[in-house]
Amino acid sequence: MRVDRVDLWEVRLPLIRPFRTSSSQRAAISHIVVRVEVDGIPGWGECVAPIDPYYCEETTGTCWLILTEFLIPAVLNRDWSCIDDFRALYSRVKGNRFAKAGLESAVCVAEAARAGLSLARWLGGTRSLIQSGVSLGIEDDLGRLTDLIAEHLAQGYRRVKLKIAPGHDIDVVRHVRRRYPDLPLQVDANSAYSLEDADHLAQLDAFNLLLIEQPLAHDDIVDHARLQARLQTAICLDESLRSLADVRHALEIDACRIVNIKPGRVGGLIEARAIHDLCLRRGVPVWCGGMHEFGIGRAVNLALASLPGFTLPGDVSGSDKYYAQDLVEPPILASNGQIPVPDTPGLGHQPSTERIQAASRRHWSSLKV
Numbered sequence: 001m002r003v004d005r006v007d008l009w010e011v012r013l014p015l016i017r018p019f020r021t022s023s024s025q026r027a028a029i030s031h032i033v034v035r036v037e038v039d040g041i042p043g044w045g046e047c048v049a050p051i052d053p054y055y056c057e058e059t060t061g062t063c064w065l066i067l068t069e070f071l072i073p074a075v076l077n078r079d080w081s082c083i084d085d086f087r088a089l090y091s092r093v094k095g096n097r098f099a100k101a102g103l104e105s106a107v108c109v110a111e112a113a114r115a116g117l118s119l120a121r122w123l124g125g126t127r128s129l130i131q132s133g134v135s136l137g138i139e140d141d142l143g144r145l146t147d148l149i150a151e152h153l154a155q156g157y158r159r160v161k162l163k164i165a166p167g168h169d170i171d172v173v174r175h176v177r178r179r180y181p182d183l184p185l186q187v188d189a190n191s192a193y194s195l196e197d198a199d200h201l202a203q204l205d206a207f208n209l210l211l212i213e214q215p216l217a218h219d220d221i222v223d224h225a226r227l228q229a230r231l232q233t234a235i236c237l238d239e240s241l242r243s244l245a246d247v248r249h250a251l252e253i254d255a256c257r258i259v260n261i262k263p264g265r266v267g268g269l270i271e272a273r274a275i276h277d278l279c280l281r282r283g284v285p286v287w288c289g290g291m292h293e294f295g296i297g298r299a300v301n302l303a304l305a306s307l308p309g310f311t312l313p314g315d316v317s318g319s320d321k322y323y324a325q326d327l328v329e330p331p332i333l334a335s336n337g338q339i340p341v342p343d344t345p346g347l348g349h350q351p352s353t354e355r356i357q358a359a360s361r362r363h364w365s366s367l368k369v
C-alpha cells in the first residue's frame with residue numbers, strides 16, 4: 001500500500017456556546033482536516049489539538065508544522081503492507097501525537113474502506129450504539145449551569161461531566177447534586193490542583209461521583225497515585241496518559257482506576273485500541289473522551305467507542321451540541337442518549353469538501369510540493 005496524496009485544511013468553526021475549563025476558554029475551534037489517498041482510495045482524519053498549548057503541548061500550529069515537514073514526507077509514496085508498517089515510517093518522530101493521530105486515522109479510514117468494512121468493524125468494534133454523555137464548561141451562574149443540565153437531560157443524555165477549578169468546585173457539585181440526587185455525575189479539573197489540595201478534594205467523596213478526571217498536573221502520574229490513596233472517588237486520567245506505556249505505569253501504581261481514551265492524545269486509533277485491550281484484560285473501565293471534534297474526528301471516536309471495553313458513557317455527544325453546521329453528512333446525532341455507530345464502509349459520515357473549503361483558513365497539498 002502507498003499514500004499517494006495528502007491534503008490538509010485548517011478549518012475553523014464557531015462553537016454554539018463558548019466553553020471554559022480550568023485551563024482555557026474558547027469560542028471557536030480550529031482543527032486540521034486531513035485527506036489522504038491510499039492507492040487512490042480516500043480516507044479522512046482530523047487533528048484535534050487545541051489552538052493553544054494549555055491542555056497539552058501540541059497546538060493546531062505545531063500539528064501543521066510536524067505534518068508538513070516531517071510526517072507527510074516520511075510516508076508519501078513509500079510502500080507498506082499493514083498499518084503497523086505504516087506507523088513505523090514515522091516512529092522516529094517523538095511525541096507530537098495529535099499530529100500523528102490525524103494522519104493515522106485518515107489511513108485507517110482508507111484501509112477500512114478498502115476492506116469493505118466500517119471503521120468500527122475494521123477496529124474490532126462490537127457495539128451498534130454508544131452511550132453518550134455531555135461535558136459542560138465552567139459557568140459562573142449556577143442557575144445557568146442547572147438549566148444547561150436540564151436541557152441536556154431533556155434531550156436524552158444520561159451522564160453529565162462538570163468542569164471544576166479551584167474556587168469553583170465543592171459548592172458547584174453540592175448545588176448540582178441537591179438538584180439531581182441520582183444523576184450519573186463526574187468532574188474534570190484539567191490539572192488545576194496539587195497534592196496539597198488532597199483534603200479539599202476529599203470533600204468530593206460525599207457526592208457519589210463516578211470519577212474525578214485529571215485533578216493534578218498533566219505530566220504527574222506519581223502524585224496521582226498518592227492522591228488516589230486518599231480519595232474514595234475513582235481518579236480517571238486524561239492529560240497524563242499519552243501512550244500505552246503511560247497507562248501501564250499508571251495502573252501499576254494505582255494512579256487511576258478509570259481511563260479516558262482519546263485517539264488524538266495517544267497518537268492514533270491503533271495505540272488507543274492497545275490501551276483499550278490492556279484495560280479490558282485488567283478489568284479497568286474506559287470511556288472515550290472528546291476534544292470538541294468536528295464530524296470527522298467525532299466519527300473516529302464513535303468507531304473507537306464501539307469496542308467492547310468502553311463500558312462507561314463518554315464525552316462523544318451529538319455535533320449539534322457544538323456546531324450550527326458540521327462538516328459531515330449525515331450529521332452525528334444522539335437520540336435517547338445514544339449515538340448509532342455507522343455500518344457502511346469507511347468513516348460512515350461523508351465529509352463535505354465544500355463546507356471544508358468554505359471554513360478553511362489555509363490549505364496544503366502534496367501535489368503542490
Ligand code: OSB
Pocket residue numbers: 055134135188190238289290291292293315316317
Ligand atoms: O479535558 O476532556 C477534556 C475539550 C477540549 C479539551 C479537553 C477536554 C475537553 C472536554 C470536552 O471536556 C469534550 C467534548 O465535549 O468534546
Ligand code: MG
Pocket residue numbers: 188190213214238239289
Ligand atoms: Mg479531560
